Ligand code: PEP
């Protein structure tokens with residue numbers, strides 16, 4: 477009987493769950509017991525004590541928008557702004573209002589960064605954009621749709637930049653950690669893992685595409701020392717739920733949050749239902765500070 481259990485635990489067969497063999501042979505780096513602290517700037521460190529907020533719009537739509545948001549965030553004590561100049565879309569058709577701002581968008585982000593001193597998170601969608609992205613970004617985001625784009629992971633890792641790796645909405649934790657291992661094996665230890673919701677039937681809301689897997693945060697924290705951040709905006713797709721899901725993420729032990737926001741959400745060129753407006757963001761911050769204190773963490 478004992479042998480049977482042991483042989484099950486050291487599972488030699490491929491499985492969707494993480495086995496002891498996996499930890500030993502397949503994902504030894506990402507499950508290493510060494511404590512990880514990732515310093516982004518003088519103001520921002522991902523650590524056991526801090527919960528950095530990465531806030532901003534979905535896309536870098538225009539210069540004015542980015543300045544407006546950056547000034548608001550800065551005034552409210554935020555240090556990291558997000559926004560994507562290059563963007564993968566689920567469907568190939570684009571609304572009239574939406575255009576990828578591409579290199580020009582990165583130039584606007586550059587101006588915003590110089591003006592505010594904030595750190596920049598932006599998505600790297602293809603290797604050909606790597607050079608331009610690296611000129612401005614402080615953290616490279618690998619989107620969920622690219623989680624297993626191994627060439628992209630490798631090239632991103634080789635830059636030495638901090639990387640946010642988002643879990644694909646259909647991927648197991650095992651597959652996610654396998655992808656993370658591809659980054660670590662290139663010698664880049666500045667890895668941040670992001671839970672951003674999984675596809676599952678779960679709700680009365682047809683606008684809510686994904687379900688935030690808070691259990692994944694707790695489970696990952698058990699075996700991974702790299703920061704685990706949460707993106708309730710992309711998970712719920714629905715602004716009225718974002719704050720509560722963020723508090724649940726903090727209670728689950730997350731080490732950072734991605735919060736999408738926009739001065740006029742209904743005018744957001746992509747996903748207008750999910751960004752918080754300025755008032756909602758301020759309220760969120762107030763509550764998030766209280767919740768994080770309960771867990772002896774500090775929102776930054
Ligand atoms: C995003 O962060 O804007 C995004 C598209 O996220 P995801 O890859 O999780 O869908």
Ligand code: MN
Nearest residue numbers: 534535710747
């Ligand atoms: Mn988005």
